[in-house]
Amino acid sequence: MQPNSQKISTAHDHHDSMRGYLKDGEERALHLPNRGPITYNDDGSISKAILDAYWEYGFYVFKDVIGAEELQELRADVERVLDGAPRSRSDEFDRHGRPAIGSQFRRPAFSFSKPLSDPLGGTDLNHGRHPVKMAEPEPDQDAPDEFIDLLIGNLQIMDSCLRLYGHPDLLSVAAAINGDDFVPFNEVAFLKEPGLGVSVAWHQDGTTHWNSPDWDQGTHGFNFMAQIYGSTPSNGVWVVPGTHKQGRVDIKALVEQSGSERIDSAVPMVCDAGDVVISNRQLVHGSFANTSKERRVTLNMGFLPRKSVINVTNVNFAGRKQTYDEARVHQRSRMIAIGIDARQQRFPHERRYVYQPLVGEEEQNRWNEETRESVVKDYNLLDVHL
């Protein structure tokens, strides 16, 4: 039985007490046959070995997807956005006294949390899908009361993220998993700052289709998780491999069997900077408070199978009911086409991905100041919530 981590008080104790669990998990993770570059069969389709491993384990670590130059651009954009962020959740100005980034958008671009806390575990938030509270170690005395743990709407606050969104290899994977007519879900950035990063309590994403007669292992889609500083067992997302195939998992029971929230069968996503993980949203997954000295910044980009989305009704981020009809999904999907064009302008020698649902609409979906205003601005009011 592992120590009851709920009783651990300081960040230092927490980090120390995790060592054995982190090491064992890393070893298990590195033994799984689910990491390597994105590769193709002779006919241009994604390699069968990648797809087989993804469907078997529910995740795959794609190595070296983002090159050094692009990584620098992504990091610089995150820094710029943090520099221009509101000083607190109720502030309209940044630390330089300028109007904060995001004030021009209808949805907030920043989420604030208490250092090393678990804002979701054991609450009704997110449809109550995080049933177990994680350990909340005491942050160091010089830690701020609150810090930014999430950026929301990456594609409108960071042009580098819009370009990454149009990545031909990632979009080819999206098509291989969800079909050529895949649709967008949402884009956020998880900021796991050293000594501050919050827990994301164990959960499965997805709220709408668990009891559908045609539910399957891919129904609630997947997230790409692009790592711009790498991801370690201490600061990374952990998953329970294969649980995407099991329907609703009893997370409380998993935690009880393991003797603490350190679930025995879980493994961490171990990545270098530039790697991108594809992670099935139905996997049991979560992350621990970041008591390590390493930063993780993960850019999430989610995609769904069209058949899970069209004409489905759900509540949005503000609790308002909405139906994802064809017109709405079409408008939201324009972000893929604009991302492709933005990428092509930046990397003109790279293969340009062809997004089947919007073939013939390339002219309307050029990346320029007009589409920044008319399509990209407030695009995430049309996010899909499944």
Ligand SMILES: O=C(O)CCC(=O)C(=O)O
């Ligand atoms: O990045 C993290 O720590 C959590 C990610 C997560 O839970 C998600 O993408 O659903």
